[in-house]
Amino acid sequence: xxxxxxxxxxxxxxxxxxxxxxxxxxxxxxDSQLNPLxxxxxxxxxxxxxxxxxxxxxxxxxxxxxxxxxxVETENEKLMRENRELKARLQDARRNLxxxxxxxxxxxxxxxxxxxxxxxxxIGRDASPFVRVLRVKVDRGDKLLRTGLPVVTAEGLVGxxxxxxxxxxxxxxxxxxxxxxxVVIQRTGGRGMLRGIDGANRYTCRIDYLLRQEEVKGGDLxxxxxxxxxxxxxxxxxRISRVxxxxxxxxxEVEVTPVVEFSSLREMLVILAPPPPPALxxxxxAQPARGLLP
Amino acid sequence: xxxxxxxxxLGYLLLALLGPLQHLLRMDMVVLDAPLVLVxxxxxxxxxxxxxxxxxxxxxxxxxxTGGLVAVVLGYISDVLGGGMKGLHCLTLIIVFLLAxxxxxxxxLAGTLPVMVVTLMASLVxxxxxxxxxxxxxxxxxxxxxxxxxxxxxxxxxxxxxLMHLCRVVDARLARASAEHRMx
Numbered sequence: 001x002x003x004x005x006x007x008x009x010x011x012x013x014x015x016x017x018x019x020x021x022x023x024x025x026x027x028x029x030x031d032s033q034l035n036p037l038x039x040x041x042x043x044x045x046x047x048x049x050x051x052x053x054x055x056x057x058x059x060x061x062x063x064x065x066x067x068x069x070x071x072v073e074t075e076n077e078k079l080m081r082e083n084r085e086l087k088a089r090l091q092d093a094r095r096n097l098x099x100x101x102x103x104x105x106x107x108x109x110x111x112x113x114x115x116x117x118x119x120x121x122x123i124g125r126d127a128s129p130f131v132r133v134l135r136v137k138v139d140r141g142d143k144l145l146r147t148g149l150p151v152v153t154a155e156g157l158v159g160x161x162x163x164x165x166x167x168x169x170x171x172x173x174x175x176x177x178x179x180x181x182x183v184v185i186q187r188t189g190g191r192g193m194l195r196g197i198d199g200a201n202r203y204t205c206r207i208d209y210l211l212r213q214e215e216v217k218g219g220d221l222x223x224x225x226x227x228x229x230x231x232x233x234x235x236x237x238x239r240i241s242r243v244x245x246x247x248x249x250x251x252x253e254v255e256v257t258p259v260v261e262f263s264s265l266r267e268m269l270v271i272l273a274p275p276p277p278p279a280l281x282x283x284x285x286a287q288p289a290r291g292l293l294p
Numbered sequence: 295x296x297x298x299x300x301x302x303x304l305g306y307l308l309l310a311l312l313g314p315l316q317h318l319l320r321m322d323m324v325v326l327d328a329p330l331v332l333v334x335x336x337x338x339x340x341x342x343x344x345x346x347x348x349x350x351x352x353x354x355x356x357x358x359x360t361g362g363l364v365a366v367v368l369g370y371i372s373d374v375l376g377g378g379m380k381g382l383h384c385l386t387l388i389i390v391f392l393l394a395x396x397x398x399x400x401x402x403l404a405g406t407l408p409v410m411v412v413t414l415m416a417s418l419v420x421x422x423x424x425x426x427x428x429x430x431x432x433x434x435x436x437x438x439x440x441x442x443x444x445x446x447x448x449x450x451x452x453x454x455x456x457l458m459h460l461c462r463v464v465d466a467r468l469a470r471a472s473a474e475h476r477m478x
Binding site: 012016020024026034038048049052053056057060 | 318365379380381385
């Protein structure tokens with residue numbers, strides 16, 4: 001029996017359309033159910049797609065990294081500019097952090113020592129190499145300032161107040177040739193007079209009148225004695241950097257490197273009043289004291 | 295039968311390759327519907343594989359079932375791989391195939407631009423059919439989805455000449471193999 005072509009075509013068209021309709025119907029009934037054929041298809045396809053993704057990713061990476069470099073120069077310049085700005089900011093932040101640490105140290109020093117102080121800020125320094133003087137601005141209470149008051153930082157002794165003019169003042173550094181501070185070698189207890197070295201191209205000083213028999217050596221810490229009541233006692237002044245004993249004479253020559261970095265000084269404290277005396281127990285005798293302590 | 299297998303395999307490989315490629319190119323929304331172009335080619339080229347280049351003869355005779363079967367297979371595969379409603383893409387491909395085959399009897403295509411226009415229209419028909427079926431199943435279309443479908447139709451139209459050229463190369467290779475087989 002010969003089936004007409006038209007009828008055959010219609011039947012086959014309907015058959016073709018029936019297949020997806022059946023799929024759709026089953027799909028609408030049971031949502032996203034995978035049959036074994038689907039699973040096989042997905043399992044076969046997934047590794048192929050993974051491999052293709054790997055290859056295309058490699059090509060894409062290579063293209064972006066080695067070939068397509070159109071905006072790289074501009075981007076590079078932009079990044080370099082940003083880098084410079086960030087470096088400057090970082091430097092500022094580091095400087096501020098250092099300053100904050102320094103201020104914290106000063107605050108701790110004041111709290112630990114229990115002394116009354118006023119803050120000073122360096123605004124300039126004397127240009128002469130023969131004079132070691134800093135110009136400072138007094139933060140507050142400038143009326144309390146007077147010549148001779150000790151100036152310190154958390155590291156140790158800086159010097160004393162020189163001229164006072166309103167809210168400004170001069171600080172004569174401990175390394176100034178005119179300065180004289182009574183000091184003690186902490187390890188041996190030997191005493192001497194600390195003076196600045198005239199004309200030296202760095203911040204150093206010497207100890208005068210230190211007896212020859214004192215067994216001092218390099219690195220020994222030198223502190224204030226407190227005698228004469230100008231400076232509080234036991235303030236670090238410097239470390240012995242050179243010792244020279246002559247065969248004759250009463251005294252030895254000792255050079256001291258200050259513990260305070262004078263070249264980078266920014267903030268310091270001036271001690272207005274010594275700490276209050278400790279309360280004594282009824283039967284306890286007062287310890288022999290030096291300097292400002294009773 | 296070998297034509298069905300070869301074109302089904304070609305469509306499957308294109309699906310497997312284009313998925314990752316489009317993902318890498320960040321074309322996740324607008325997808326090139328390669329099976330549609332293949333089915334369109336089979337519908338327009340008929341049994342003989344067209345006249346070469348971008349010229350398609352006015353197909354004569356009854357329906358070429360190669361394209362129909364390929365449409366079913368590729369539609370099924372793309373439904374499974376796409377993870378959507380199963381049978382949806384299959385149905386749209388078959389509708390496009392039947393319409394294109396019907397049109398091929400009356401229209402003579404020559405040149406790249408007509409091929410692109412026909413592909414654009416076929417893609418729009420396919421997308422709209424899919425949209426209607428989804429609407430009927432409770433998923434209403436949005437303006438965004440219409441825009442995506444339009445962009446997808448344009449993409450298919452742009453890529454159609456190359457894909458059809460590929461199909462023609464495959465067809466030519468198949469014809470040569472068949473001729474050699476007959477001679478032996």
